[in-house]
Amino acid sequence: MREIAVVFVLLAFLAHSAMGEEMVFFADDLYKAAATPELHASLVDPAVAPGGSTALKIVVANSGRVLALLPTGIQGSSLEASREMQEELRSVDALNVVATLTAKDPVSVLSGPATIPLLPSGTAQPVEFLVQVGEGAEGPYHLDLRLDYEHQIDVRISAGQASPLYVPANVSEEITIHAGGSRESFRADYARSELWPGENGTLTLVIRNLAGPAGNCSARLLAAPPFRASDQPVSLGYMQPGDLALATFWVEVGDNASVRQYQMACQVLQDGESSAWSSTIPLTVAVEEGQSIQIWLVPLPLILALAFLAWRWWQG
Template identity: 40%
Template sequence: MRLADALMLLVCLAACQVVLGQEMILFADDHYKALGEPLIAAAPVGPVLQAGQDDLVRIAIDNRGRLDGLISTGVFGQAGEAALERQEEVKAIDALNLVASLKSIPEVEVLTPEVNLSQLSSGEAATIQFAVRPSPSARGSYDLPLEVRYERQIDVKVSAGLVYPLLLPGRSTQTITLEVMPLGKSMRAERVRSSLRPGANGSLDLVIRNLLPSTVRNCSATLASGGPFLVGQSRATLGDLRPGQVALASFQIQTDRGVAPVEYQMACTIDYDGGSAALTFPVTVGSSGSLPANLGWLAVPAVALAAIALLVRRRRSRPAFGGRYR
């Protein structure tokens, strides 16, 4: 390599370091240098807890790291080793030997010290869980720090067909919001119907039954926002409920675009004259291409209409009596 070319390469690498804020470490005979690193994101899957009850908190973590470039250093060598190095360099965006720790706060004690994952490649997701113990007096939303330590490949050397990665430590700090609700048996979530999809506005219908032996007056339902859900109008008026009577509470919900299509736990507070109750219930987020739950009933009529249309078409194409097909 000429001196001018070498100087130009160093200038390009230095510019990339300034733009991307990454360490530029090169072995002497490197053929390629990958630009990119892991990007860890986390969100609670079941953020609703009952006060005074031990429970498990599930957290979905995913690696959103992306490869910003693969630079050729201009060093010439064996074609096989260069190809292998190119293949290994793109692993710079993978997270290795992950250790996740959720920190306790006075209102919520974390019983699981750490959770380990061997690898989280770019584009992959995993679910980890921690045992927690909310205090009996805990009420409302609480933010718990989540720290994820990992190793990442900063460079790789290939020699005689063997791969020698150079690893450096990395760390990601997230905030996990959990909702703690008081125990209550005066109300029950009788039925849940939702049409939630990633990155879209959806609806949630909740049928609530009064379990008390007396009429409760001025009832209202307040749906808690948390995790990947943002509730538009969080309060629904239910009125008076006689013993055993049910009422419908409807809500509009915006779901985060990056949320995984799995089952989540949500919480709702029922307030009435002289008391309140906390309800938790599961909701399922469908995939972005799935039919919303509240439109699923259209599938059967659509099939029936298609069958009728096909039958009518065949009858119209049938020749009159005494005719023949050509």
């Protein structure tokens, strides 16, 4: 039994090493989970108006997974073993999340850090920051978002009580906003999206001209993570007042996109210059049924083979 325990601990160590974490556990552990939170951030609406303050809503999501749940070989009661298995699964949850947004001229952040007390795996929570963009600013600007949090790396069960061990961690992401434009010259009358996490899809818009004649028009999709779109504009041609034009964009969706509604912005260009317009268009990212957090258990033949090798090594 001691040889098998050595194998299990080795497997857990390798799983944690693959995630870039050190292996830490109590001496009397019955189980060890190879798991950690994975935090990602996405901007709800990247379009901001210059010369004033705007409330930026950012969604923070946790897509952490339990990669392995391994017995250590140490004996304990069935009740303690069951309780420890359940508590070890909390290793993917993020606690005391503090989101801090910083920017450089001409963008300034007017509000302080935002907090999320608990962000379990598979969930998302919005945070808001008040930002100000300088008068006359136009184009994309990159902001830095730092997420500080705590997560469980081990837990001990004693007399029916759980005693978790927490460590601090952090991750940084780039948030891109697009400044410039009004929202009155054009309008999106129809939007259809066919987008799935980790896949390339399409977003189709029907754009209406609400103002005067506009020559050599084109449209560009302003996307923020977890989306990525080409910077190449889509031609709309010459548009009279009231005219409709069809624009289809290819969109790459990140693996960490969750099932919910996101918002993007589309910018119409006229004669190669910005038409001083941008419009926010909601779209839905769909995830197929049956996807869930995966718990990896070591196959029995592999366990037996590794146990045999460990026994041979132990015998010298």
